[in-house]
Amino acid sequence: MSSLLHLHRLKLAALLLAANLALLLHLAAGDLKPMAEWVWLDILGEGGSALLALAWLVLILKSRPAGRVSSLLALGLGCVFFSWWVDALDEFIRLPDSITWDSWLESAPMPIGLLLMTVGLYHWHHEQLAISAQLEKRERLFREHRLFDKLTPLGAAEYLRRQLQLSLQHAEQTQPLSLVAVDLDNFSALNQRFGHAEGDAVLQAISQQLLLNLRCQDLLCRLAGDRFVVLLPNTGETLARQLAGELQQAVAHLAHKTRQHGERLHLSATVAVVMAVDEDPQTLLQRLNLALARAKQPLALSA
Incomplete structure (x- = not known):
């Protein structure tokens, strides 16, 4: 405090x-x-x-x-x-x-x-x-701790796959479904400079910032490390790209300062968007990871 x-x-x-x-x-x-x-x-x-x-x-x-x-x-x-x-x-x-x-x-x-x-x-x-x-979306599953990330706590990868399976079954009959991946840039360098405790604080702040910029029907999960995935029901690719841009801006505008020195951290993130087709959750997530890897290529070249 x-x-x-x-x-x-x-x-x-x-x-x-x-x-x-x-x-x-x-x-x-x-x-x-x-x-x-x-x-x-x-x-x-x-x-x-x-x-x-x-x-x-x-x-x-x-x-x-x-x-x-x-x-x-x-x-x-x-x-x-x-x-x-x-x-x-x-x-x-x-x-x-x-x-x-x-x-x-x-x-x-x-x-x-x-x-x-x-x-x-x-x-x-x-x-x-x-x-x-x-919080209401995951209240009924709070006792199943393995489905939730212990740090943030958002839904973990397994919880994302379960919800994605349900959403894909629903999307086949009704509305489109899209996924957005949000991956922090140079997060390993932040950990090395300020320590893992500060890195954890950044992830907690980022998760709250992303939650505040989502709609009520959207679901945010932490896939792994500094990578977050948002499940967007009833959302086509055009709208999903717009929402992804807003999340990217939300990360850039986060006013997070280090606990030890109060230094403002200038954060950024790479985003990727895919729209679900007739495929299983694992294939869809693989396609999302490939899209994210392609999006991060210019950043890797500049580094």
């Missing part, structure tokens, strides 16, 4: 700087009130609200990786904290009646922060729905 908080240290530093600037601005423009004029109920209400907002912010940052949703929630809570913080400063510092900027500092950040939090919570809600939809 502390490693996740470390990734967001710049957000916390910026908020601390803004709070101190507001304090210095009030001290420069106004005078301290004597203790006899303090209204303790207002101090507890406004100061306590600011502390609660700060605590919520820390909890959010400790539990989420860097990304758009985390940034929206952090900015929103930061604005809410700042608004309450400035409001609490008025209980200790008296400003001249001619000054109006303090009202803007108190009032303007609050609606902006609530709007940012609402947008962030909306996207967080959709993230959880996407993950829950994927």
Whole structure:
């Protein structure tokens, strides 16, 4: 958890700087009130609200990786904290009646922060729905641990073959079926440089990133190592290639940083697509692996 908080240290530093600037601005423009004029109920209400907002912010940052949703929630809570913080400063510092900027500092950040939090919570809600939809697909088989990858945990190769067999039988009578392979580029070099523990963390992050970019009916499995396969029911080759491109972009945009040094890893992946014809699962997977090997040839030549 502390490693996740470390990734967001710049957000916390910026908020601390803004709070101190507001304090210095009030001290420069106004005078301290004597203790006899303090209204303790207002101090507890406004100061306590600011502390609660700060605590919520820390909890959010400790539990989420860097990304758009985390940034929206952090900015929103930061604005809410700042608004309450400035409001609490008025209980200790008296400003001249001619000054109006303090009202803007108190009032303007609050609606902006609530709007940012609402947008962030909306996207967080959709993230959880996407993950829950994927988890529901394999909930009934959780006790059969050999069918699931122990690291991610996604369906393993055997689970993929079983689901592929069922899908092929269904596809013969109704709709098309496609497969997408996603293979990380230069993953062995990443393991050698940062260690296998960091490589495992990358695979876990990649699996979550791919899940968030799939439809509810799609099935993601880890075939082996750094290779993932997505089963796309009721999907022709054209749409499958579009989805494959989106998954490739999702890997490239993953904001993963190493645990030890916080270094941003620039990841990429090679994708391949095949559409099922009248064949068994093993033959289809072999054809997918051949397509992936052909797709990786330019990368091997450039290396």
